[in-house]
Amino acid sequence: MTLIFVTTNRHKFEEAREIAARRGITLEHRDTPYIEIQADELEDVIRPGVQQACALLKAPCFAEDAGLFVRALQGFPGPYSNFVFRTLGNEGILKLMAGESDQRAEFRSAVGYCEPGQKPEAFTGKVEGNIMREVKGTQGFGFDPIFSPKEGDGRTFAEMSTSEKNRLSHRARALETFFRWYKQKEKV
């Protein structure tokens, strides 16, 4: 069984490939760019996004939107995570957090799936954790070096292998829900 994952982010694809393989699903990578609208909820961003990608590809596909929501910053950068990572980066978030005692944050993920002529479906996942005081680790991508999941052993996502991150991550959780739904729908 093969599914198309539309993303410009190679790291996301590698993470998803491992999760899909465990369920007997092969992923095909497409980096077709689609427009992401501005909205507070990731599901509201990914639904029109994946619908557009599906129309461009003329094939069933899924896409994902993720973000880091920091409690002391009222959920910032949230749906603007891509832009904030490119502009302020990890050091920028650490500066904003200097002097904040509440270090809680969560990563959220929304996976969107669409078939030509159909309404898009969305599946979500999240992981709670803390923003570190300094960057730690070199694996993963984006905000991984400043985020330590609550259910972990204190390491950041950037100090974990892909399979370790996949045991806890927001993306893994959203994808697991999507793949379960998909296999049931396809009766496989």
Ligand code: ITT
């Ligand atoms: P797409 O083409 O799939 O949209 P993207 O990199 O633009 O790729 P998103 O908009 O979903 O992905 O993600 C926004 C940013 O949030 C992303 O660039 C990272 O900086 C950060 N981010 C998302 N998921 C992350 C994760 O698992 N670990 C660390 N940072 C993450």
